[in-house]
Amino acid sequence: MKxxxxxxxxxxxxxxxxxxxxGVAFFLLDLLMMNLxxxxxFFHQ
Amino acid sequence: xxxxxxAKAGWVIGVWVLALMIINFGPTAWGGSLARADSGExxxxxxxxxxxxxxxxxxxxxxxxxxxxxExxxxxxxxxxxxxxxxxxxAAKxxxxxxxxxxxxxxxxxxxxxxxxAIPAVPEVAGVIEAPAALVAEPxxxxxxxxxxxxxxxxxxxxxxxxxxxxxxxAAETAADAxxxxxxxxxxxxxxxxxxxxEPDTSAEEVAADADVEEAAExxxxxxxxxxxxxxxxxxxxxxxxxxxxAPKLTAKDYPQIAGVNGRVxxxxxxxxxxxxxxxxxxxxxxxxxxxxxxxxxxxxRYDNMAYEFIKxxxxxxxxxxxxxxxxxxxxLVFYPDLMLYLTTIFKESMFYYALLFxxxxxxxxxxxxxxxxxxxxxxxxxxxxxxLLLNAVGTVLMLLANSWLTFMxxxxxxxxxxxxxxxxxxxxxxxxxxxxNLHRVVANVAYGGSVVGAYAAFKFLSSRTKEEKAHYDWMxxxxxxxxxxxxxxxxxxxxxLTAEIYAYSQQMGITLMGGVFAWLFxxxxxxIGTLFLSANYYLWCGMGRSDGAVRYNKYIKYFAAxxxxxxxxxxxxxxxxxxxxxLQALGGPYHKYLGPLGIMPAKNTAVNIMILFTAxxxxxxxxxxxTPVVSWVKAGNAAQFALFTAGIINIxxxxxxYGYFTNTVYKVAASIPQVLTTLVVLxxxxxxxxxxxxxxxxxxxxxxxxxxxxxxYALFLLAVSFTWLMGLMGYIRSGIRQHWHVxxxxxDNSPDAFTPTLGYAANVxxxxxxxxxxxxxxxxxxxxxxGRKTPVTxxxxx
Numbered sequence: 001m002k003x004x005x006x007x008x009x010x011x012x013x014x015x016x017x018x019x020x021x022x023g024v025a026f027f028l029l030d031l032l033m034m035n036l037x038x039x040x041x042f043f044h045q
Numbered sequence: 046x047x048x049x050x051x052a053k054a055g056w057v058i059g060v061w062v063l064a065l066m067i068i069n070f071g072p073t074a075w076g077g078s079l080a081r082a083d084s085g086e087x088x089x090x091x092x093x094x095x096x097x098x099x100x101x102x103x104x105x106x107x108x109x110x111x112x113x114x115x116e117x118x119x120x121x122x123x124x125x126x127x128x129x130x131x132x133x134x135x136a137a138k139x140x141x142x143x144x145x146x147x148x149x150x151x152x153x154x155x156x157x158x159x160x161x162x163a164i165p166a167v168p169e170v171a172g173v174i175e176a177p178a179a180l181v182a183e184p185x186x187x188x189x190x191x192x193x194x195x196x197x198x199x200x201x202x203x204x205x206x207x208x209x210x211x212x213x214x215x216a217a218e219t220a221a222d223a224x225x226x227x228x229x230x231x232x233x234x235x236x237x238x239x240x241x242x243x244e245p246d247t248s249a250e251e252v253a254a255d256a257d258v259e260e261a262a263e264x265x266x267x268x269x270x271x272x273x274x275x276x277x278x279x280x281x282x283x284x285x286x287x288x289x290x291x292a293p294k295l296t297a298k299d300y301p302q303i304a305g306v307n308g309r310v311x312x313x314x315x316x317x318x319x320x321x322x323x324x325x326x327x328x329x330x331x332x333x334x335x336x337x338x339x340x341x342x343x344x345x346x347r348y349d350n351m352a353y354e355f356i357k358x359x360x361x362x363x364x365x366x367x368x369x370x371x372x373x374x375x376x377x378l379v380f381y382p383d384l385m386l387y388l389t390t391i392f393k394e395s396m397f398y399y400a401l402l403f404x405x406x407x408x409x410x411x412x413x414x415x416x417x418x419x420x421x422x423x424x425x426x427x428x429x430x431x432x433x434l435l436l437n438a439v440g441t442v443l444m445l446l447a448n449s450w451l452t453f454m455x456x457x458x459x460x461x462x463x464x465x466x467x468x469x470x471x472x473x474x475x476x477x478x479x480x481x482x483n484l485h486r487v488v489a490n491v492a493y494g495g496s497v498v499g500a501y502a503a504f505k506f507l508s509s510r511t512k513e514e515k516a517h518y519d520w521m522x523x524x525x526x527x528x529x530x531x532x533x534x535x536x537x538x539x540x541x542x543l544t545a546e547i548y549a550y551s552q553q554m555g556i557t558l559m560g561g562v563f564a565w566l567f568x569x570x571x572x573x574i575g576t577l578f579l580s581a582n583y584y585l586w587c588g589m590g591r592s593d594g595a596v597r598y599n600k601y602i603k604y605f606a607a608x609x610x611x612x613x614x615x616x617x618x619x620x621x622x623x624x625x626x627x628x629l630q631a632l633g634g635p636y637h638k639y640l641g642p643l644g645i646m647p648a649k650n651t652a653v654n655i656m657i658l659f660t661a662x663x664x665x666x667x668x669x670x671x672x673t674p675v676v677s678w679v680k681a682g683n684a685a686q687f688a689l690f691t692a693g694i695i696n697i698x699x700x701x702x703x704y705g706y707f708t709n710t711v712y713k714v715a716a717s718i719p720q721v722l723t724t725l726v727v728l729x730x731x732x733x734x735x736x737x738x739x740x741x742x743x744x745x746x747x748x749x750x751x752x753x754x755x756x757x758x759y760a761l762f763l764l765a766v767s768f769t770w771l772m773g774l775m776g777y778i779r780s781g782i783r784q785h786w787h788v789x790x791x792x793x794d795n796s797p798d799a800f801t802p803t804l805g806y807a808a809n810v811x812x813x814x815x816x817x818x819x820x821x822x823x824x825x826x827x828x829x830x831x832x833g834r835k836t837p838v839t840x841x842x843x844x
Contacts, residue, residue: 030719037718039711
């Protein structure tokens, strides 16, 4: 596992960072869009 | 080495499509039960099902005897007492009934103070006053009626009064003559006279006459005063006299027939052909303008030559558009004269200016085309570009005007419930569905125009004899495909917006559109849209063969193909199937166990977003195929792009699957908005990252235009045919959802053809239209080829 991470770290680190950043960005986008339509993303049940 | 992935991709797509056909439709669902239903062979429900208690008419067993009905308690008192049960017009009725009656009473009392004989007249007058209820419908007539009836009633009342007074005077005189109490007679007369008027000297007749006139005048004034607001409204209406209306109520006799000709089919086909050509000739100048501007910016003459060739194709098509437009107008006048009269009265201004704008468009187009070689270089080129801009502006305004006429028929505005036009042309034009259609048509026209000139380029490519020609037409085909796909990507969203607006305007219309019989045409639509995406991607993948560097990306193509075809499968999976009882039993219900959930919108939205993202990915890969980036952060940039796509797709899946299936409908619908935005964010962000990453990138080797398989050119044909067929089918649906209305809820279609045809029939008409259009387009392409040919003759002309 370590070897794999070591081998691909040049890709995995920016990929992980990108995934985090874009993931949060998309989550916020969802939150904004749903709430703009008057629907809470969390308390839907 | 020339990449060989195009055959592989073709196989992958072919196998997937075959699998999907078998899984989704099978021989029974598609060709079987639908065909049976169409041909009337369907035996219907079996007798044992019809005999089930649940199928019985509930009213058949209901106790309808007089006792049962009489004993029926009806709604409980507390429900009847609820404010919502109250008659909303009650207050208005009270006001109308009581106010004039009081006024008349007052007026009569004022005219004849203390005259008890006047009182019986009041109920009569009050009764007459009920007439103002009609004020709401026809104010002018109502006011006049009220005035006339009030005057008559008051005159009658007055004559009654005078008759009573006369009778009293006579009786008193007779009594005075006959009775021993004759001395009292003058007193009686005086009393009567006093009652009639304050002036004792006036004779009873005079009093009666005075009372008649004064009372009539004052009562009339009072009534008029009460009716003043209605009168004002009536005056306003008289000033803005209804231009036309109400909408005529037609019978089958009002639709002229020509022996052996079906008016609806003629109008249908001609309108569709006109629209196809119009879409083409409106779209071509849009991207010709853009390509010319790119040529001016880059000073690369190839762009200018290509733009010129594009506009050349549209010139003949322009004539055909005008001819078909004239044919359509005449057909409409011949077969639907009353509808046209109604529409022209409402849209007379816009139709008149439409005709004038047509001159302007022709002028712009012909100067733009014929002046192309003349208006070259420096200021002249700017003048030429401005002409292109004008041409587009005029063309777009023309389309917007025509759009308003058709959207008025779907979502009428500026008219009342009876179809009486208020005179506000802008309100009629700016109806509910106008802008959604405008947006959808502009985007769709660009995609359509791109696909048709792509087919032209393919036609020229395949018939080219030299390498140079092949290179030119390959490049032209690629550019046309690029334009078509750039417009195709946002098109599903414009369509979604239009549909949402149709639902918002009329839920019934929306349900007819996507939940009723037309829903099956949406399955065909989905197949065609999927075909568009597949053929566009296939063309791009084949096009990578122009680059020597593409070999680096070939291995990814099969995965793209798998995802796009998978999304395509989901995209056109039907929700419900037309099934026989045996098929229903075998399936265990109307929905398939596994495929059923894929039939609803969350699955479609998810699929189309993923399909769009992977098409964009194909574009990115195509762009990169011949380039090597030189920036230091290539690996990080690639990783970030990977992350962007991954996060975007995960988000689309969560929104589609979780909100689409595990929450209620409100979230299901609402989640489609962030889904679309996620796709747009990914498209824009990846484009930005890519443009920075490939800034100053090295070319692997010069692109070899013309080095592309013949198969790829057929993908361009497929694109044009699919677009045409799609437009025809969807155009039919858009028009068909009006059902038996010319103008929805306003003007009923009572022609013999006022029914929704079967799907098979409609599809046949559209398919015949597509074939006619394609034949005409081939004619246009052939003309463009002929104009360049020269036959040298010797000995024919005098020297």
